[in-house]
Amino acid sequence: MQTSTVTIALTRSMVWFAASRGASLPALCIAAGITPEHLNSPDHRITGEQTRGAWRLAVEQTGDADFGLHLGEQTQPAVLGLVGYVMLSATDLRGAFEQLIRYTNLLTNGVRGRLEIRCGQAHIDLLISDNVDNFLHTDPRHPIESTAATLVTLARLLSGRALPVTAMAFQHAAPTAAHEHRRVFRVPVKFDAPVTRLSFDESALSWPVLHAHPKLLATFEAEAAAALARLGENQPWAARTQQAAADLLKGALPTIQAVARILKVSPRSLQRSLTHEGTSFRIVVDGVRRSLAERYLARPGTSLNEVAFILGFSEPSAFHRSFKRWTQQTPQQYRASLTPPAAE
Numbered sequence: 069m070q071t072s073t074v075t076i077a078l079t080r081s082m083v084w085f086a087a088s089r090g091a092s093l094p095a096l097c098i099a100a101g102i103t104p105e106h107l108n109s110p111d112h113r114i115t116g117e118q119t120r121g122a123w124r125l126a127v128e129q130t131g132d133a134d135f136g137l138h139l140g141e142q143t144q145p146a147v148l149g150l151v152g153y154v155m156l157s158a159t160d161l162r163g164a165f166e167q168l169i170r171y172t173n174l175l176t177n178g179v180r181g182r183l184e185i186r187c188g189q190a191h192i193d194l195l196i197s198d199n200v201d202n203f204l205h206t207d208p209r210h211p212i213e214s215t216a217a218t219l220v221t222l223a224r225l226l227s228g229r230a231l232p233v234t235a236m237a238f239q240h241a242a243p244t245a246a247h248e249h250r251r252v253f254r255v256p257v258k259f260d261a262p263v264t265r266l267s268f269d270e271s272a273l274s275w276p277v278l279h280a281h282p283k284l285l286a287t288f289e290a291e292a293a294a295a296l297a298r299l300g301e302n303q304p305w306a307a308r309t310q311q312a313a314a315d316l317l318k319g320a321l322p323t324i325q326a327v328a329r330i331l332k333v334s335p336r337s338l339q340r341s342l343t344h345e346g347t348s349f350r351i352v353v354d355g356v357r358r359s360l361a362e363r364y365l366a367r368p369g370t371s372l373n374e375v376a377f378i379l380g381f382s383e384p385s386a387f388h389r390s391f392k393r394w395t396q397q398t399p400q401q402y403r404a405s406l407t408p409p410a411a412e
Contacts, residue, residue, distance in 0.1 A: 071201040072116035072178035079119055080107045081147045082214075085139050086126035099125040110149055116178045120203040123210050134248040136210030140217025141252060145225060150292050151175060155226065155277075157285035162273035164226055165192065165219075171292045173299060177311075178202050179215065185270055189234060192219060194264040196239075198314055198360050205363060208240045216266055217252050226277045230254075232269040237261035262369075305331075305341040309352045317356060321380035324349045358394040361387070365403045372399050 083096040084107075097104050099121035106112060127135045145152035151171045158164040162183075169181035169192075177200055182193040194215055196204045204211060216236065223231040233253050242259035243249075249257040253266075312330040316322035327349070328335040342348055357379050364375045376387035391399045 072176065072197065072203065073113040074116055074119050074176045074178065075110060075149070075174070076102070076106055076112045076114065077110035077147060077149050078175055079114060079122065080110065081143070082119075082126060082139060083107070083122055085142065086122075086130055086135070089130040089132065091126055091129035095129070096122050096125055116176070116203045117201075119211075120207055123207065127210060133243065133245070134213075136212070136214035137217045137248055137252050139210075140214040140219075141221055143214075143218040143221050145222060148175060150288060150295060154285065154288040154292050155222065156279070157281045157288055158226075158277050159280045159282060159285075160273065160277060161223060161227055161275045164222070164277055165273070167289070167292075168222075171296060174292065174295055178204050179212070185273075188270050189267050190270045190273055192266045194266075196264075198363055200311075205366075209238075209243070212238065212240065212264055213249075216264065219266055220253065223272065227272075227275040228278050229272075229275060232272055233266065234269060235265070235267040237263070237265045239264045304345055305338065306345050306347050306352055309338065309342065309349065310356050313353050313356045314360065317353075317360065317378070317380060319377055319380060322353065357390070361391055361394070361399070362402070365399055366406055375399070 079100055079102070083091075083093060083100065086096055087093040094104065097106070100114060101118040101121070102114060106114075123136075127133070132138060145156050148155070148168075151168060151174055154167045154171060155164040158167055165181075165183055169183060172180055178197055180195050180197060182195060184191045184193070194212055196202060196208060196212075216238070220231050220233065223229075233255050235258075236249070236253040236255055237258040239261055240259065246257055246259075308331055309327055312327045313322045315330075316326055324335045324338060328338045331338060333341075339349055342352065361375060361379055364370050364378065365372075372387070373384050376384045379387065381387040381390070388399060391397070391402070395402055397405070
């Protein structure tokens with residue numbers, strides 16, 4: 069499975085912030101598997117696994133238990149590069165958030181956003197990508213908290229007004245103390261939630277962006293769309309198929325026709341490309357189902373029946389047989405193997 073990646077621009081922001089708070093810049097670069105010279109190449113991408121080491125060292129060396137929150141508070145649109153300039157040129161906050169969500173892959177493929185509006189409330193969900201090998205499934209706290217705080221900070225910088233947050237929920241476990249979370253979001257914060265979600269009054273979406281420039285927006289959008297297309301073109305067809313199949317795998321097995329439509333090719337052309345890479349559509353989808361099954365089973369609150377349904381199996385017994393074929397374990401045995409033995 070394809071691994072998650074992050075631009076140097078985001079990593080640079082994190083390590084420089086950590087260095088400003090006493091961490092060693094050379095040590096942070098070593099932890100991230102980069103050289104200080106890499107920091108001058110903002111579009112260069114590194115793996116999420118590389119950034120994991122830098123995040124851990126940044127928290128350790130700064131001694132800041134809420135490092136991610138504090139990093140998000142000082143974020144500037146320019147940190148996001150082209151994506152930030154697209155947001156700055158949008159006419160209102162809704163447009164800015166929609167552009168951020170649309171072009172997130174230019175920054176990282178490890179997390180994606182979703183904006184929904186219900187009953188006068190706007191909700192931005194931060195969804196950890198399941199279709200890539202992603203360190204955020206095991207170490208989400210500081211990067212995800214930084215992203216949530218960044219949304220609040222950008223809203224204020226773009227509109228000149230504090231976002232009217234009504235609720236903040238994180239999927240990860242609660243830290244030892246949460247007083248900083250309440251200060252940043254100005255509401256009680258929930259943890260161990262089904263999804264990481266920032267909620268606020270819908271009216272804020274219509275707030276105008278200060279100094280918006282519609283003509284520049286068209287220019288920046290065109291550049292961002294072209295960059296996104298180039299990013300996709302650089303991926304193997306198997307990786308592109310994995311991503312599309314994982315996005316479609318929500319209770320029904322994706323067909324090659326549906327995936328081909330997303331990738332804007334014919335089903336025959338897609339199958340030829342996969343064959344050229346030494347695989348097939350069936351093999352790719354089977355791998356996606358296995359990877360997602362292992363991740364869903366690692367979530368204690370998800371039942372086996374729910375996992376079977378989400379992955380498109382007609383009945384739990386079919387999921388049971390497939391999982392045993394993949395891992396030589398039953399789903400129950402695999403889940404039990406993830407639970408550490410009780411201390412004596």
